[in-house]
Amino acid sequence: MRVGVLTGGGDCPGLNAVIRGIVRKGVQEYGYEFTGFRDGWRGPLDGDTVRLDIPAVRGILPRGGTILGSSRTDPLTVESGIRRIKENLAKSEIDALIAIGGAGTLRVAARLVDEYGVPCVGVPKTIDNDLSATDYTFGFDTAVGIATEAIDRLHTTAESHKRVLVVEVMGRHAGWIALHSGLAGGANVILIPEQRFDLDQVCAWVTSRFKATYAPIVVVAEGARPRDGEPARPSGVGEWLAEEIERRTGNEARTTVLGHVQRGGTPSAFDRWLATRFGLHAIDAVRDGDFGSMVALRGTDIVRVPLSEATARLKTVEPALYEEVGVFFG
Incomplete structure (x- = not known):
């Protein structure tokens, strides 16, 4: 099996840790091959790829940013965008795609699965921590x-x-x-x-x-x-x-x-830990054929939730939680 990986949206500490976790487990335990797509959804749109193997991910755990590059490209707004993605995935012999990103990136992945049959698994990424289906996001x-x-x-x-x-x-x-x-x-x-x-x-x-x-x-x-x-x-x-x-x-x-x-800069120990676990569980979801799912943190467990649920609403600060800190104002 050959798996594609992309990172979309704003850069975020921990992206490289996810990529490393995906590739290390996918190669060592499942014998998969990996292709990275450059600059978010622009990569599969244009067929811009890079080989991902164990040497490619060596030493990237503490690095900030993403070795794949990123962008806010939305293929759903590009003429013939879905057709181009499908054609380029076929040319690269991609059997499944892992999309690492925030709400925008994952909404695209959800639609690609539900409406166009593109096999995708999502990994949540945002420093804002505003994805409702996971307790925390790395970064x-x-x-x-x-x-x-x-x-x-x-x-x-x-x-x-x-x-x-x-x-x-x-x-x-x-x-x-x-x-x-x-x-x-x-x-x-x-x-x-x-x-x-x-x-x-x-x-x-x-x-x-x-x-x-x-x-x-x-x-x-x-x-x-x-x-x-x-x-x-x-x-x-x-x-x-x-x-x-x-x-x-x-x-x-x-x-x-x-x-x-x-x-920017190097991710914290917690973000390295969480991002690595997300990567390990994302490749497990691919192995299980659980497309249309996203890995999420619930308590200390990594679970899978539907991509549609993960992107349905933003997670915002509840009034009661904000009121708790009010005692320190003034």
């Missing part, structure tokens, strides 16, 4: 660790200069990174997309913090927005928020946007 732990370290470092600068520091982290639709890193880093305000914030309340928390002789740290997810009636930029909410805090409170405020640094 999330690394992103939280990077953000937490940044917040730790910024505390001393905030206190030295007695200024507000706003830390903008990733999270367009879900506030998991902001919630986890903000709590772990001792932030005084955490703002997430799931809960529109009251700017007056944020400024009150900032003022209260200064009265306690501490300089506040505000962690804001990139998708967080104020309540209706208070304008915010469609991007750059951190900079807008710092300007508003300074204008309304009279306290100097600065912004740090962590951006892509959150998803």
